[in-house]
Amino acid sequence: MIALNVNGKNYNVDVDPATPLLWVLRDVLGLTGTKYGCGIEVCGACTVMIDGQREHSCVFDVSSATGKKVVTIEGLSVDRSHPAQQAWIKHQVPQCGYCQPGMIMACASAMQAGHYGKEILSEMNHICICGTYSRIKDAVGEL
Amino acid sequence: MTTHTNTAPTQEIAATLATHTLNRRGFLKFSANGLALAFALPLIGRVEEASAAITTQDLANAYIHVSPNGSITLAFGGAEMGQGSMSGLAQILAEELMVDWTQISVMQAVANPVISYTTGGSSAVSRRFTTLRNAGAAARELLIAAAMQEAGDSNRDNFKAEHAKIIYLPDTQVWWDYGELASAAAGMTLPNDLRLTNPANFRLIGKPLPRVDIPAKVDGSAKFGIDIFMPGMVFAAIKHCPTIGGTLASTPAKPAGALAVVACTASNTRGAVIANSKNAVAVVASNSWLAFKLAKKMAVSWSLPVSTAAVDSAQILAYAQAQLVSGAALVAEPLPPASYTPQSYAPVLAADVANTMGVPTIDATYSVPYLAHATMEVLNCTVNIVYAGDSPVSCEIWAPTQSATAVAANAALLTQLPATAIVVHTTFLGGGLGRKIEQDYIWQAIQVGMAVRKPVKLTWMREEDFGHDQYRPLALSRVKAKLAGGLIQAWSYRTLSQSITAQRGRLSAGSVDSQAVEGAIHLPYALGKYLVEWVPLEAGIPVGYWRSVGASINSFVVESMMDELAMAAGIDPFRFRYNHLVGGDARAIATLQAADVLSSSWRKQLPAGHAWGVALAQAFGTWVCEVVEISQPAAGSLRVHRVDCVVDCGTVINPGSVEAQMQGGILHALNATLWGEALFKAGVATKLNFNNSRVMRLSEMPAVRVQIMPSTNAPSGIGEPGVPPLAPALANAYARLSGTRIRKLPLFANATMGGL
Numbered sequence: 001m002i003a004l005n006v007n008g009k010n011y012n013v014d015v016d017p018a019t020p021l022l023w024v025l026r027d028v029l030g031l032t033g034t035k036y037g038c039g040i041e042v043c044g045a046c047t048v049m050i051d052g053q054r055e056h057s058c059v060f061d062v063s064s065a066t067g068k069k070v071v072t073i074e075g076l077s078v079d080r081s082h083p084a085q086q087a088w089i090k091h092q093v094p095q096c097g098y099c100q101p102g103m104i105m106a107c108a109s110a111m112q113a114g115h116y117g118k119e120i121l122s123e124m125n126h127i128c129i130c131g132t133y134s135r136i137k138d139a140v141g142e143l
Numbered sequence: 144m145t146t147h148t149n150t151a152p153t154q155e156i157a158a159t160l161a162t163h164t165l166n167r168r169g170f171l172k173f174s175a176n177g178l179a180l181a182f183a184l185p186l187i188g189r190v191e192e193a194s195a196a197i198t199t200q201d202l203a204n205a206y207i208h209v210s211p212n213g214s215i216t217l218a219f220g221g222a223e224m225g226q227g228s229m230s231g232l233a234q235i236l237a238e239e240l241m242v243d244w245t246q247i248s249v250m251q252a253v254a255n256p257v258i259s260y261t262t263g264g265s266s267a268v269s270r271r272f273t274t275l276r277n278a279g280a281a282a283r284e285l286l287i288a289a290a291m292q293e294a295g296d297s298n299r300d301n302f303k304a305e306h307a308k309i310i311y312l313p314d315t316q317v318w319w320d321y322g323e324l325a326s327a328a329a330g331m332t333l334p335n336d337l338r339l340t341n342p343a344n345f346r347l348i349g350k351p352l353p354r355v356d357i358p359a360k361v362d363g364s365a366k367f368g369i370d371i372f373m374p375g376m377v378f379a380a381i382k383h384c385p386t387i388g389g390t391l392a393s394t395p396a397k398p399a400g401a402l403a404v405v406a407c408t409a410s411n412t413r414g415a416v417i418a419n420s421k422n423a424v425a426v427v428a429s430n431s432w433l434a435f436k437l438a439k440k441m442a443v444s445w446s447l448p449v450s451t452a453a454v455d456s457a458q459i460l461a462y463a464q465a466q467l468v469s470g471a472a473l474v475a476e477p478l479p480p481a482s483y484t485p486q487s488y489a490p491v492l493a494a495d496v497a498n499t500m501g502v503p504t505i506d507a508t509y510s511v512p513y514l515a516h517a518t519m520e521v522l523n524c525t526v527n528i529v530y531a532g533d534s535p536v537s538c539e540i541w542a543p544t545q546s547a548t549a550v551a552a553n554a555a556l557l558t559q560l561p562a563t564a565i566v567v568h569t570t571f572l573g574g575g576l577g578r579k580i581e582q583d584y585i586w587q588a589i590q591v592g593m594a595v596r597k598p599v600k601l602t603w604m605r606e607e608d609f610g611h612d613q614y615r616p617l618a619l620s621r622v623k624a625k626l627a628g629g630l631i632q633a634w635s636y637r638t639l640s641q642s643i644t645a646q647r648g649r650l651s652a653g654s655v656d657s658q659a660v661e662g663a664i665h666l667p668y669a670l671g672k673y674l675v676e677w678v679p680l681e682a683g684i685p686v687g688y689w690r691s692v693g694a695s696i697n698s699f700v701v702e703s704m705m706d707e708l709a710m711a712a713g714i715d716p717f718r719f720r721y722n723h724l725v726g727g728d729a730r731a732i733a734t735l736q737a738a739d740v741l742s743s744s745w746r747k748q749l750p751a752g753h754a755w756g757v758a759l760a761q762a763f764g765t766w767v768c769e770v771v772e773i774s775q776p777a778a779g780s781l782r783v784h785r786v787d788c789v790v791d792c793g794t795v796i797n798p799g800s801v802e803a804q805m806q807g808g809i810l811h812a813l814n815a816t817l818w819g820e821a822l823f824k825a826g827v828a829t830k831l832n833f834n835n836s837r838v839m840r841l842s843e844m845p846a847v848r849v850q851i852m853p854s855t856n857a858p859s860g861i862g863e864p865g866v867p868p869l870a871p872a873l874a875n876a877y878a879r880l881s882g883t884r885i886r887k888l889p890l891f892a893n894a895t896m897g898g899l
Contacts, residue, residue, distance in 0.1 A: 015430065016433065019430065019433070020432055022432075023430050023431055023432035023433075024430075026370075026372070026431070027372075027378055027429075027430035027431050027432070028430060030372045031363075032363070032366070032369070032370035032372055033362070033363020033364070033370075034363070035369070035520070035573070036369065036431070036521070036602075036605075037519055037521075037605070037833075038605050038832055038833050038834075039435075039604065039605055039832075040605075040832055040833075040834060040898070041898045041899055042832070042833045042834050042896060042897075042898050042899065043519070043833055043899075044899050045519060056899065072363065073362060073363035074362070074363045074364075076362070077362070080358060080361055085361045085362060088357075088361045089353070089357055089358060089361060092351075092353060092354060092357055092799055092803070093357075093361075094225070094356075094357050094360035094361065095225030095226070095227075095803055095807055096224050096225030096518075096520070096571070096572060096573050096574045096575075097225065097356070097357075097359075097360030097365050097367075097571065097573070098367060098518075098519040098520045098573030098574060099519050100361060101363050104361060121841065121842065122842065124841060125840045125841050125842050125899065126840070126841060126899065127519070127833060127838055128519070128810075128841070129517065129518065129519050129574055129576075129810070129814075129838065130225045130519075130574060130807045130810070131803075131806045131807030131808070131809060131811065131844075132803075132806075132807075133806075133810065133839075133841045133844035134806045134844060134846075134847050135806070136841060137841075137844070
């Protein structure tokens with residue numbers, strides 16, 4: 001059993017220790033907000049925060065998360081009140097919405113590190129196919 | 144305002160509807176716990192999949208519901224894949240129903256012949272504009288009729304609907320909530336005059352209202368197909384024969400750690416892939432990653448037909464080049480006069496054009512490659528088939544699909560269950576782009592569900608998604624044109640491509656595939672003597688609908704050629720286009736002029752080393768003009784600084800959604816223009832993930848400005864028309880920047896992309 005702390009809750013999961021955290025979140029814990037996009041840490045859709053740092057959960061072994069605090073999009077706020085979520089709604093950023101949890105988690109991580117505006121953008125250089133980049137820039141511009 | 148997904152028990156309503164007949168307006172109304180109103184809508188997007196079992200021809204396919212508790216719901220029968228149609232339709236309905244934006248909910252309907260429609264062809268909202276207005280107005284008038292009965296006053300002018308209330312004007316202290324009237328309204332007779340709102344008084348249509356699906360998309364609660372999760376479910380990965388057209392020699396043994404191995408057949412014939420051939424195997428495990436890992440490692444013995452060796456980019460290109468010269472060409476435009484048949488007219492027309500052409504001023508061949516869709520959400524489908532003994536008794540499916548009715552039909556075919564035992568939930572789509580209209584992944588998941596007899600989610604690894612797509616067709620286009628006095632005197636356009644329609648068995652022999660020539664016909668320009676021809680290309684690559692379809696190909700060619708001719712004539716590209724639009728389509732001219740004005744200040748003061756290009760195109764009834772600014776900091780790279788975009792899509796429902804779709808179309812086209820290409824070597828796709836299929840990252844996105852033309856014309860599509868003008872505008876800018884004309888896309892072949 002592998003002990004995990006996700007969004008403030010403790011879990012014990014019975015999986016291969018080499019299983020990427022992404023798939024434990026999605027297929028074992030049912031926390032499906034974190035997305036699979038490429039599996040090779042190119043796209044950023046799987047971004048979560050681990051001890052405050054943004055990480056690509058598609059290549060992060062679940063066993064390495066033991067003893068650390070994992071935060072996913074579901075744990076960012078209980079009521080969409082995080083400033084990034086509010087800015088995303090205000091600027092009507094999502095289209096299909098699939099890459100947005102990863103974008104928002106990277107943004108939140110950069111904000112937590114004390115960054116602003118363009119500094120934040122440089123840390124969320126993810127892939128979106130819908131073309132929400134323009135509105136993400138607008139939204140992050142006010143953070 | 145809430146959005147409910149996966150919750151719409153509309154089956155019983157469908158059954159009710161089947162016993163009714165449409166009245167002369169095409170409405171149905173019936174009492175179903177309040178007022179429910181169904182209305183006939185145009186049933187299909189342009190790209191409806193031909194599928195058996197469900198005929199939707201005479202049924203209505205959307206409905207609204209006003210419940211006794213006052214809640215007002217639109218059942219949404221399409222696919223919300225980011226284009227905002229779920230909200231756009233509700234916005235139209237709320238307008239005529241006289242309710243506020245916060246008073247209406249949207250419910251995703253389960254697949255149903257009454258409500259569901261295939262989402263494609265940029266038609267989801269525009270084609271339903273009039274019908275939804277009529278439906279909203281009809282519901283409102285029925286509620287007013289109920290109020291008239293309650294008040295004992297037969298003068299309609301004494302009643303007014305607003306904010307989901309009917310107010311009695313002689314005594315405004317008297318009013319009814321819609322909910323109070325809903326049940327009685329169901330028994331009223333629909334009046335002749337629906338009192339449609341004067342567009343000048345629209346409260347909601349034309350306003351940038353917040354979309355109903357966005358809150359769930361910022362907190363992780365939006366459920367895409369890949370997010371379906373239920374206790375006890377198992378997870379499957381698909382492994383196709385890497386060679387397109389190859390099949391299983393034998394079903395492999397179950398690897399250690401797997402729960403099951405299931406041979407899967409192909410749903411449809413697509414090029415070298417043959418319907419019902421076993422072209423893939425699914426591995427079922429306790430989580431998706433384990434299934435992926437086992438599928439990747441599993442040794443499988445495949446049978447490869449000899450023909451698959453020809454499914455090869457180099458061979459196809461060589462064959463295409465020969466066919467462009469010697470293949471039988473079909474005339475797409477102009478149509479023959481009455482005194483000719485198409486066959487007898489072709490040589491006469493060709494001779495006429497050749498006579499004026501003489502030696503062409505420019506004779507150029509352009510080429511575009513096959514392209515993958517690569518939606519951010521890979522293909523997936525969840526199935527739960529319940530058995531009693533060895534017989535299935537029910538089948539429930541959750542799928543990110545553009546065609547829920549096709550999914551239901553395929554479930555009926557495979558399980559042999561009656562339609563009443565099949566429930567299909569359309570989830571949010573993490574991008575559709577035309578790919579999720581196809582049924583291959585659905586067909587596989589149903590087979591896996593039948594084999595494992597418990598809830599199972601089938602997911603394609605990204606590599607399978609890239610490697611087994613139904614690709615935007617490759618095309619070669621040869622254009623010849625003659626200039627005299629700065630004007631085009633003759634224009635000969637011959638394009639060659641695989642037919643998407645023919646690959647679906649729906650193109651009669653000797654016919655032109657209209658999608659293969661869209662963007663090349665009905666041009667707004669005066670072209671003198673002209674001829675547009677199409678040469679069908681036979682090849683084994685599965686081809687499919689890719690955002691903007693043929694317009695993504697032909698607009699690149701036409702608008703690049705217009706620019707080449709402008710350069711040859713020494714005339715400004717805007718001016719050259721105006722000169723060929725004299726007396727032509729007023730909307731095309733106005734769109735071009737607006738883009739000219741919008742971009743004029745920055746074009747006049749371009750920094751050294753920067754250049755601009757313009758292109759104008761119509762797709763799905765919408766005109767779009769884009770002006771692009773670029774520079775080239777170093778060989779092998781390009782910086783796109785800005786794109787100014789002017790769009791005329793007729794009446795605007797939600798300007799915020801129009802802007803978003805233009806931004807999205809521009810990005811999609813930038814990816815394709817700069818780097819996009821799907822390549823095949825002896826039947827095997829060689830670009831299987833984003834690391835060697837480069838796309839633009841956030842930091843590279845140009846500044847995009849979108850200006851929407853005011854219009855009272857009928858609404859037209861917005862999902863796709865942003866794509867076509869971008870490639871030629873960029874190529875035209877590049878020609879000015881570098882002196883080199885791009886006639887072959889992508890601009891940067893074999894581009895790679897590093898990790899984050």
